[in-house]
Amino acid sequence: MKDSTPTSSKNAARAIGIDLGTTNSVVACVIDGRPQVISGDEESALLPSIVYYAPDGRSLVGEQAGRFAEHNPERILSSVKRFVGLSADEAAAQPLTGLALTAVATDDQARIAHFDLGDRSVTPVEASAEILRALAERARAAVGTVGLTVVTVPAYFDDAQRQATRDAARLAGLPQVRLLNEPTAAALAYGLATRKSGLYAVYDWGGGTFDFSVLRLAAGVFQVKCTSGDTALGGDDIDRVLCAELLGALGFDEAKVDARSVRKLLQTARSLKHDLSREPAVRAQMLRADDTEVTLEVTREELDQLVLPLLLRTKRIVRRALRDASIELKDLDGVILVGGATRMPCVISFVTELFQRAPLCDVDPDRVVAEGAALQADLLQNRGKDLLLLDVLPLSLGIETMGGGFERLLARNTPVPTSAHTVFTTAADNQTGYELHVLQGEREMAKNCRSLAKFVLSGIPPMKAGKARLHVAFCIDENGLLTVTAKEATTGTAQVVEVVPSYGLEKAQIDKMLLEARALRDNDIEARKLAEFQVHGASLVNSVSEALISDADLLTEAERVEIVGSVERLRRGLKSEKRSLLLELLLEDLHALTASFNERKVNRSIMQAVTGKDLRERV
Numbered sequence: 001m002k003d004s005t006p007t008s009s010k011n012a013a014r015a016i017g018i019d020l021g022t023t024n025s026v027v028a029c030v031i032d033g034r035p036q037v038i039s040g041d042e043e044s045a046l047l048p049s050i051v052y053y054a055p056d057g058r059s060l061v062g063e064q065a066g067r068f069a070e071h072n073p074e075r076i077l078s079s080v081k082r083f084v085g086l087s088a089d090e091a092a093a094q095p096l097t098g099l100a101l102t103a104v105a106t107d108d109q110a111r112i113a114h115f116d117l118g119d120r121s122v123t124p125v126e127a128s129a130e131i132l133r134a135l136a137e138r139a140r141a142a143v144g145t146v147g148l149t150v151v152t153v154p155a156y157f158d159d160a161q162r163q164a165t166r167d168a169a170r171l172a173g174l175p176q177v178r179l180l181n182e183p184t185a186a187a188l189a190y191g192l193a194t195r196k197s198g199l200y201a202v203y204d205w206g207g208g209t210f211d212f213s214v215l216r217l218a219a220g221v222f223q224v225k226c227t228s229g230d231t232a233l234g235g236d237d238i239d240r241v242l243c244a245e246l247l248g249a250l251g252f253d254e255a256k257v258d259a260r261s262v263r264k265l266l267q268t269a270r271s272l273k274h275d276l277s278r279e280p281a282v283r284a285q286m287l288r289a290d291d292t293e294v295t296l297e298v299t300r301e302e303l304d305q306l307v308l309p310l311l312l313r314t315k316r317i318v319r320r321a322l323r324d325a326s327i328e329l330k331d332l333d334g335v336i337l338v339g340g341a342t343r344m345p346c347v348i349s350f351v352t353e354l355f356q357r358a359p360l361c362d363v364d365p366d367r368v369v370a371e372g373a374a375l376q377a378d379l380l381q382n383r384g385k386d387l388l389l390l391d392v393l394p395l396s397l398g399i400e401t402m403g404g405g406f407e408r409l410l411a412r413n414t415p416v417p418t419s420a421h422t423v424f425t426t427a428a429d430n431q432t433g434y435e436l437h438v439l440q441g442e443r444e445m446a447k448n449c450r451s452l453a454k455f456v457l458s459g460i461p462p463m464k465a466g467k468a469r470l471h472v473a474f475c476i477d478e479n480g481l482l483t484v485t486a487k488e489a490t491t492g493t494a495q496v497v498e499v500v501p502s503y504g505l506e507k508a509q510i511d512k513m514l515l516e517a518r519a520l521r522d523n524d525i526e527a528r529k530l531a532e533f534q535v536h537g538a539s540l541v542n543s544v545s546e547a548l549i550s551d552a553d554l555l556t557e558a559e560r561v562e563i564v565g566s567v568e569r570l571r572r573g574l575k576s577e578k579r580s581l582l583l584e585l586l587l588e589d590l591h592a593l594t595a596s597f598n599e600r601k602v603n604r605s606i607m608q609a610v611t612g613k614d615l616r617e618r619v
C-alpha cells in the first residue's frame with residue numbers, strides 16, 4: 001500500500017475512510033483498487049487529534065494546534081474521543097485528564113460533559129467535528145469532492161458513543177456517513193491486502209480504547225464472530241499510571257496538583273513511554289514539587305511492571321470474547337495487531353504468550369484502520385454487493401422492567417442489522433401512560449447499565465390491568481445505531497413513538513450547531529488562513545530578531561535597517577491585522593528581504609561544520 005498522497009481524477013465524488021483516533025486520525029481513499037492514505041501539508045499521514053481554540057473563537061487542528069501546546073495548553077483539547085457520548089459524571093470519573101471539564105444541563109436534564117475553556121465551553125462532539133472537518137478538507141484538497149464517508153469507531157462503543165460520533169460527522173458537514181468498527185476495518189484491509197482466509201483475531205490497543213474481535217475471512221465474506229473491549233483502556237492509561245508514578249517521585253500530592261503540571265507530566269510520560277519502546281532505559285529532566293530540577297531515569301522493566309495490570313485487563317476481555325463465541329486458541333489462524341500501544345515490546349510479548357504464537361505484524365498499525373474504512377466506503381459507494389460485511393452488536397440492548405431489572409431484547413454479538421420486539425402490558429387499571437427506559441449493558445440491574453433513552457408511551461385507552469398490548473421494537477441499522485418504536489396494539493388506533501436514543505445532545509441542538517457551522521464556514525476558511533499566518537508570522541519575527549543579533553556581522557547597515565523596518569511592520573500587523581491577505585504580503589516582504597541573509601547564515605554554518613571552528617573565534 002502506497003504512502004504518498006494520491007493524485008487522481010477530481011471529477012467524481014470520492015468515497016473516503018476516516019480513522020478518528022484518540023491520539024491521531026487518518027484519512028484514506030481507494031485509488032485504482034488500492035487504499036491510499038492521504039497526507040497533509042506537513043507530509044504526515046497522521047493528523048494529531050488535538051484542537052486549539054483561540055480566544056477569538058477560531059480553532060486549529062493537528063500540528064497547527066500543537067504549536068500552541070507550550071504557551072496555551074489550557075486552550076488545547078486532546079483525547080476528546082474518550083469523552084464522546086459520555087455524561088458529565090462519567091467524564092469526570094476519568095482520572096488525571098489535565099482537562100477542565102464542566103457539566104451543562106440540557107433540556108431533559110441529561111448532563112453532558114463540556115470542556116471548559118474559561119470564556120466558552122465546547123462539547124466533545126464539537127471538538128471531534130473539528131478534527132473530522134480538517135480531515136475532510138485534506139481529502140478534498142487531494143481528490144476533490146468527498147462522497148460517502150466511512151468513519152470508524154471502537155467496536156465496543158455503545159449506542160450513545162456511536163450516535164455522538166455520527167453527530168460529529170454531520171456537524172463536520174460530511175454528506176453521507178456510515179460507521180464501521182475499527183477491528184473490522186483492520187481485518188478488512190488485512191484480508192483484502194493479503195488475500196488470506198481463515199479465523200483471525202484483532203487485538204486493537206489505541207490511545208483511548210481496547211478492542212478485541214474475531215473475524216472469519218473468506219472470499220467475499222467477512223464475518224465478525226465476536227467482539228469485546230473497554231472504551232476506557234488505552235495508551236493514555238499507560239501515560240496516566242506513569243504520570244502518577246512520576247508525581248510521587250517528584251514529591252507532588254496527586255489530589256492537590258494543578259492541571260497545568262499534570263498536563264506537562266502526562267506529555268513527559270508519553271514521550272518516555274515512546275522512547276522506552278526503543279531503549280531499555282531513558283532519562284529526563286523534570287521539576288520537583290519544590291521547583292528544583294532533577295534527572296529521573298525510567299527503565300523498560302519499571303514501565304512493564306506498571307503496564308502489567310492493564311495487560312491483564314485486556315487478557316480478561318480476550319478470554320471472555322473467545323468463551324462467548326466458543327472459539328479455542330487453536331482455532332485461530334492468526335492475530336493481527338492494531339493501534340499505537342501495540343508497538344510496546346511488552347505488549348508484543350504478552351500477546352505472543354497469550355495466543356501462543358507471534359502476532360502478524362505485516363500491516364502498519366497506524367494506517368490499517370483508515371485503509372479498511374476507505375475500502376468499505378469504496379465498496380459501499382461503487383461496488384454494491386461484491387463483499388459482504390457482517391458485523392455484530394457489541395453490548396446487549398434492552399429495557400428496564402418493574403423492580404429495576406434489565407430485560408435483554410438483543411444479546412451482545414448478535415449480527416447487525418437486526419431487530420427484535422417484545423410485548424408489555426399495563427400494571428394498573430385505566431393506566432394511560434407507560435414509561436420505557438432503554439438501556440445497554442451486561443449487568444442484571446438497570447442502574448448498572450448505560451441509560452440510552454427514557455420516553456413515555458401515552459394515550460393508551462383506559463382498560464383493565466393486563467389488557468393493553470404494548471409492542472416495543474428495537475431496530476439496529478447497518479451502522480449499529482438503534483431506533484426504538486413502541487405502540488399500543490389492542491385498539492385499532494395504535495400510537496407509535498419512535499425514539500433515536502441520544503446521549504444528551506438533542507437533535508435540535510445538533511441542527512442549530514450545524515446551521516451555525518454552515519454560516520461560519522466561509523469565515524472559517526479566512527479565519528484559518530489568518531491564524532496560520534499569525535503563527536508563522538510570530539515565529540518569523542522571533543527568528544529574524546534573534547538572527548539580527550547573533551549574525552549582525554553578516555549584514556550591511558542598509559540591509560539591517562530594511563529588515564528591521566519589515567520586522568516592525570509585520571509585528572504591528574500581527575497585533576492589529578484582521579485580514580489574511582495583508583499578513584500574507586507582510587510575510588512575503590520579510591521573506592524576500594531576508595533571503596540572501598539566510599543564505600549567508602547557511603554558508604557560515606557549513607563553513608563552521610567543515611572547519612569545526614567558530615569563525616568569529618578565529619578572528
Ligand code: AMP
Pocket residue numbers: 021022023024205206207208234235236270273274275277338339340341342343344365366
Ligand atoms: P492510536 O490511537 O492507534 O493512534 O494509538 C495511540 C496510542 O499509541 C497513544 O497512547 C500513543 O502514546 C501510543 N503509541 C504510539 N507509538 C508508540 C510507541 N512507539 N510506543 C508506545 N506507545 C506508542
